[in-house]
Amino acid sequence: xxxxxxxxxxxxxxxxxxxxxxxxxxxxxxxxxxxxxxxxxxxxxxxxxxxxxxxxxxxxxxxxxxxxxxxxxxxxxxxxxxxxxxxxxxxxxxxxxxxxxxxxxxxxxxxxxxxxxxxxxxxxxxxxxxxxxxxxxxxxxxxxxxxxxxxxxxxxxxxxxxxxxxxxxxxxxxxxxxxxxxxxxxxxxxxxxxxxxxxxxxxxxxxxxxxxxxxxxxxxxxxxxxxxxxxxxxxxxxxxxxxxxxxxxxxxxxxxxxxxxxxxxxxxxxxxxxxxxxx
Amino acid sequence: xxxxxxxxxxxxxxxxxxxxxxxxxxxxxxxxxxxxxxxxxxxxxxxxxxxxxxxxxxxxxxxxxxxxxxxxxxxxxxxxxxxxxxxxxxxxxxxxxxxxxxxxxxxxxxxxxxxxxxxxxxxxxxxxxxxxxxxxxxxxxxxxxxxxxxxxxxxxxxxxxxxxxxxxxxxxxxxxxxxxxxxxxxxxxxxxxxxxxxxxxxxxxxxxxxxxxxxxxxx
Numbered sequence: 001x002x003x004x005x006x007x008x009x010x011x012x013x014x015x016x017x018x019x020x021x022x023x024x025x026x027x028x029x030x031x032x033x034x035x036x037x038x039x040x041x042x043x044x045x046x047x048x049x050x051x052x053x054x055x056x057x058x059x060x061x062x063x064x065x066x067x068x069x070x071x072x073x074x075x076x077x078x079x080x081x082x083x084x085x086x087x088x089x090x091x092x093x094x095x096x097x098x099x100x101x102x103x104x105x106x107x108x109x110x111x112x113x114x115x116x117x118x119x120x121x122x123x124x125x126x127x128x129x130x131x132x133x134x135x136x137x138x139x140x141x142x143x144x145x146x147x148x149x150x151x152x153x154x155x156x157x158x159x160x161x162x163x164x165x166x167x168x169x170x171x172x173x174x175x176x177x178x179x180x181x182x183x184x185x186x187x188x189x190x191x192x193x194x195x196x197x198x199x200x201x202x203x204x205x206x207x208x209x210x211x212x213x214x215x216x217x218x219x220x221x222x223x224x225x226x227x228x229x230x231x232x233x234x235x236x237x238x239x240x241x242x243x244x245x246x247x248x249x250x251x252x253x254x255x256x257x258x259x260x261x262x263x264x265x266x267x268x269x270x271x272x273x274x275x276x277x278x279x
Numbered sequence: 280x281x282x283x284x285x286x287x288x289x290x291x292x293x294x295x296x297x298x299x300x301x302x303x304x305x306x307x308x309x310x311x312x313x314x315x316x317x318x319x320x321x322x323x324x325x326x327x328x329x330x331x332x333x334x335x336x337x338x339x340x341x342x343x344x345x346x347x348x349x350x351x352x353x354x355x356x357x358x359x360x361x362x363x364x365x366x367x368x369x370x371x372x373x374x375x376x377x378x379x380x381x382x383x384x385x386x387x388x389x390x391x392x393x394x395x396x397x398x399x400x401x402x403x404x405x406x407x408x409x410x411x412x413x414x415x416x417x418x419x420x421x422x423x424x425x426x427x428x429x430x431x432x433x434x435x436x437x438x439x440x441x442x443x444x445x446x447x448x449x450x451x452x453x454x455x456x457x458x459x460x461x462x463x464x465x466x467x468x469x470x471x472x473x474x475x476x477x478x479x480x481x482x483x484x485x486x487x488x489x490x491x492x493x494x495x496x497x498x
Contacts, residue, residue: 073405074404075404075405103409108409111405111407112407114405116405118398118401118402122398122399123402124399124416124417124421125421126421135416136406136408139408139409139412139416140407140408140409140412181402185405185406188406188407
């Protein structure tokens with residue numbers, strides 16, 4: 001046989017391998033379903049999020065946006081489908097709830113790639129801002145005290161909270177608490193950050209400082225970010241893609257600009273009209 | 280002999296009563312320390328997601344809380360020897376006191392652990408803190424301050440309940456006072472002094488409680 005006739009064998013070059021590796025999605029939801037009793041809160045969710053991509057989840061309350069984020073943090077179990085992080089299975093609907101909510105070191109290691117910021121901040125009230133940020137690096141990553149403290153200072157300064165490092169959460173405003181909470185998650189140096197309505201509990205004048213931190217993170221890091229938000233203007237400018245959820249399903253997902261300017265689905269249009277009118 | 284209260288007699292019996300008060304303090308503090316330790320696994324057992332564990336812990340706590348301590352004291356002191364475990368009166372007394380109060384304290388622990396907002400656990404979970412670290416660094420420090428006044432109340436109660444140990448011949452304060460009474464046919468002096476000593480102990484316990492409370496809230 002002539003050598004030119006041998007079938008072409010694909011040999012990945014280093015560059016190809018890099019491309020292939022970076023094409024593994026940061027996280028994927030594959031046919032994910034979730035029920036609370038008989039109530040179906042998530043139905044056949046399919047979503048791939050690329051590395052460093054910013055995806056905003058919007059939709060009416062009760063549409064499952066927060067639940068979707070919480071399944072990725074394994075705060076909620078799923079009943080069907082699979083969630084992968086970096087190509088590895090994070091959780092699977094066929095696993096028992098105990099397996100899905102495992103506290104074994106291997107499960108915690110998988111979870112460590114993900115950080116989450118909550119609507120109500122959930123800072124530890126008995127710890128100062130710096131202690132809040134340093135506790136997980138110390139206990140989970142095993143950093144010595146001084147290194148953990150240095151790391152805390154680094155991330156507190158990133159969110160502009162260095163000056164309040166030694167204050168207890170009670171002495172901080174909501175916006176300041178939320179910034180500390182963001183620093184606390186960042187200090188674990190996750191690959192994916194989840195933001196669950198992080199400005200919803202804030203007084204209007206404090207929203208800006210938290211959004212500014214998110215913007216800065218988006219610009220200066222290659223974090224993959226998923227956020228549930230009611231700030232449509234922010235979602236439009238900040239997110240690469242926007243997913244509109246409706247009754248537990250992803251009704252429409254598209255590039256941020258296009259979903260706001262040209263929503264293809266009637267429900268999306270109705271929702272956006274209602275939200276934008278109220279502003 | 281006819282006077283109501285003889286100062287001389289009171290002074291003469293004071294050393295004996297002070298010594299007995301010392302026994303009461305030792306018994307109580309030892310038992311209380313053990314009770315605080317015993318309460319923790321009982322509370323965690325009751326909160327366990329394993330049905331058998333939580334039922335067993337619940338049943339044990341309800342049994343101990345629902346029966347008089349005197350009954351338990353007799354069961355331990357006179358009953359256990361029948362099963363081949365003979366205990367010194369002091370040991371039996373400390374065991375009963377600490378388990379009895381351990382059950383009360385377990386319920387305090389449980390209540391305070393459950394009172395913590397579940398979002399604190401969620402935050403700890405999202406930081407990948409281990410269950411142990413979550414418990415030790417996040418939950419326990421938040422349960423302690425609201426618990427101090429309640430624990431203080433139990434400590435005062437325990438000082439007085441220690442008198443029940445008289446029934447198994449542990450010579451604590453009240454037993455000694457009663458003994459002096461039967462020996463001398465004078466009850467007013469020993470009982471008055473015993474009462475005052477109990478009051479001092481309780482006030483000291485209350486003072487200590489307030490001090491701890493202030494310490495924790497000022498942090």
